[in-house]
Amino acid sequence: MSERKIRVLVAKPGLDGHDRGAKVVARMLRDAGFEVIYTGIRQTPQMIAEAALQEDVDVVGLSILSGAHMTLCPKVVELLRAQGQDNVLVIVGGIIPEEDVEKLKAAGVAAVFGPGTPSQEYVNFILNNVKVPA
Amino acid sequence: MSAVETTRRPSIAALVEGVLNGHRLHLARAISRVENQEDDAGELLAALYPHSGRGHIIGVTGAPGTGKSTLVTALAQSYRNIGLTVGIVAIDPTSPFTGGALLGDRVRMRSLAGDPGVFVRSMATRGSLGGLSKTTGDVVTVLDAAGFERILVETVGVGQAEVEIASTAHTTLVVEAPGLGDEVQAIKAGILEIADILVVNKADRPGADRTIRALEMMLEIEGDGARYVRHHGQLLRVESPVEDDEEAGWKVVVMKTVATDGTGVEALRQRIDAHRRWLLESGELAMREQLRIAHTLENILRAELNRRIASRIRPGSLDALVERIRRRESDPYSAAADLLAHL
Known part of the structure; x- marks a missing residue:
C-alpha cells in the first residue's frame, strides 16, 4: 500500500535572479518521477532549510551562479544538520570553480554538477544515493 | 548507520508526542508517513485523532491562474496579524505519465518564511482526480492535532467538477478571476455550487465588474438579495432591501480581492470568520463534521x-x-x- 516518492527541493539561494537553469533542472527531475518542490529565487539559507524541513525532502538542490557558493552552500548543510535532517542529500548546480568543488564536498555537499551536465547524470546520482527505507 | 536510521524513522509514540508538542521535524515526518500510506499510518492517525477537531479548515479552490496561492498567502498573513497559527496544505498535480510532480505553490509564499506560527506542506495529487490527493484529509487531521488554529487547503487548479474540497473543508472559497467566462459558465452545475464564499481575485483587472455581476446574477437566481435586469444588453443592478438573514441561513456573497497588494483580504478574512460563527451557532458545523467523518470512514x-x-x-x-x-x-x-x- 505504501507509496513512497523521492522529494526534491530546488532552490536558488542568494541574490542572482537567473532561474532558467533551476527551472530546467526542476522540470527534468519531475520527468524522472520525483516530486519537486520549487521555491524560486532569492532564498536565504534559513528559508531553504525551513522549507526542506516542512516538506520533509530527501534532496536539496541548490542552483548558484553568483559566486557566493562557498558562503551559502555550507550554511544550508549546517542548518539542515542542526535541525536533525542528517540524511538529506545536498547537491549543487551552477558555475563552481574546480578548486571549490572539493571544499564544498568537505563541507557536506554530496555532489556538484556544472553547466551542460546531462540530466541522466544527476537523476542517477539521486536514485543511487537517496536512502529510501524499504 | 543505526543512529541515522533512528532519526530517520522515529517510533509512532515519539512522533505523536513530537506532533502534540510542536516539534516541527516530527510533524513533517508524521505527514510523510500519512501521505505515503505507510503500514503504521493508521496507528499514527488513530493516536492523533482525539486531538483534532479544533482547527477551522478553509478550502481554497478555483481554476489555474486565478491567484489561489497568493490569496492563501495573504489570508495566512491576515490570520497571523490577529495572532492565530496557520497550517497550509497546497496541492499540485502529479504527471499521469511519469508519476513526477512540480509543486510550485511555495514560490508565492515567501513572505510566510521564518514564521514559527506557519507550517506549509506541498502535496502532489498522486493519481487522485477530485482536486485533492487521497491523503489530504488525513494530513489536515495531523495539522489540526498539532494545534494549528486555521488550516488552509489549496486545491489543484480545477475545472468544473472537482468538488471534493467541500467534504474536507468547513468553509469553501471558490476563486474566480476576470475574463474566464460568461454568465452561462456561472450557472453551470459543479464547482460554483460548493462555494460558501465566492471570491473574484485580480479585481483590479479589466472585466472584473462583469465577472462580479455574472456571479451575483447566478446567486440571485437562487434567491434573495439584489436583482439584475438586462437593459440594452447591459446588466443593471436593481437594489432591493437586504435583510440581515444570517438567522435564516448562510448567504453566499461575492467578495473582491487583489491578493498581490492585500486589497479586500481583511474583509474576506472577516467573512470567513462570520461563516465560522454561523456554522457554530446554527448547528451546521456538527452536520458538516458528520458528513466529513462519514466520508473519511467510507474511504478507509x-x-x-x-x-x-x-x-x-x-x-x-x-x-x-x-x-x-x-x-x-x-x-x-x-x-x-x-x-x-x-x-
Whole structure:
C-alpha cells in the first residue's frame, strides 16, 4: 500500500535572479518521477532549510551562479544538520570553480554538477544515493 | 548507520508526542508517513485523532491562474496579524505519465518564511482526480492535532467538477478571476455550487465588474438579495432591501480581492470568520463534521476492502476468467458476483 516518492527541493539561494537553469533542472527531475518542490529565487539559507524541513525532502538542490557558493552552500548543510535532517542529500548546480568543488564536498555537499551536465547524470546520482527505507 | 536510521524513522509514540508538542521535524515526518500510506499510518492517525477537531479548515479552490496561492498567502498573513497559527496544505498535480510532480505553490509564499506560527506542506495529487490527493484529509487531521488554529487547503487548479474540497473543508472559497467566462459558465452545475464564499481575485483587472455581476446574477437566481435586469444588453443592478438573514441561513456573497497588494483580504478574512460563527451557532458545523467523518470512514473502509479483496485473488487467476468473458461464455457482472461469493 505504501507509496513512497523521492522529494526534491530546488532552490536558488542568494541574490542572482537567473532561474532558467533551476527551472530546467526542476522540470527534468519531475520527468524522472520525483516530486519537486520549487521555491524560486532569492532564498536565504534559513528559508531553504525551513522549507526542506516542512516538506520533509530527501534532496536539496541548490542552483548558484553568483559566486557566493562557498558562503551559502555550507550554511544550508549546517542548518539542515542542526535541525536533525542528517540524511538529506545536498547537491549543487551552477558555475563552481574546480578548486571549490572539493571544499564544498568537505563541507557536506554530496555532489556538484556544472553547466551542460546531462540530466541522466544527476537523476542517477539521486536514485543511487537517496536512502529510501524499504 | 543505526543512529541515522533512528532519526530517520522515529517510533509512532515519539512522533505523536513530537506532533502534540510542536516539534516541527516530527510533524513533517508524521505527514510523510500519512501521505505515503505507510503500514503504521493508521496507528499514527488513530493516536492523533482525539486531538483534532479544533482547527477551522478553509478550502481554497478555483481554476489555474486565478491567484489561489497568493490569496492563501495573504489570508495566512491576515490570520497571523490577529495572532492565530496557520497550517497550509497546497496541492499540485502529479504527471499521469511519469508519476513526477512540480509543486510550485511555495514560490508565492515567501513572505510566510521564518514564521514559527506557519507550517506549509506541498502535496502532489498522486493519481487522485477530485482536486485533492487521497491523503489530504488525513494530513489536515495531523495539522489540526498539532494545534494549528486555521488550516488552509489549496486545491489543484480545477475545472468544473472537482468538488471534493467541500467534504474536507468547513468553509469553501471558490476563486474566480476576470475574463474566464460568461454568465452561462456561472450557472453551470459543479464547482460554483460548493462555494460558501465566492471570491473574484485580480479585481483590479479589466472585466472584473462583469465577472462580479455574472456571479451575483447566478446567486440571485437562487434567491434573495439584489436583482439584475438586462437593459440594452447591459446588466443593471436593481437594489432591493437586504435583510440581515444570517438567522435564516448562510448567504453566499461575492467578495473582491487583489491578493498581490492585500486589497479586500481583511474583509474576506472577516467573512470567513462570520461563516465560522454561523456554522457554530446554527448547528451546521456538527452536520458538516458528520458528513466529513462519514466520508473519511467510507474511504478507509473502501481502501481496506480493496486491499483484502486484492490479497485474496491469486495473481494471474483472473486471466482465464477474462478470456472466458471475451468469448462471451460468461459476463463481467456474473463473474464478479461469483468471485465475491467465493471469497
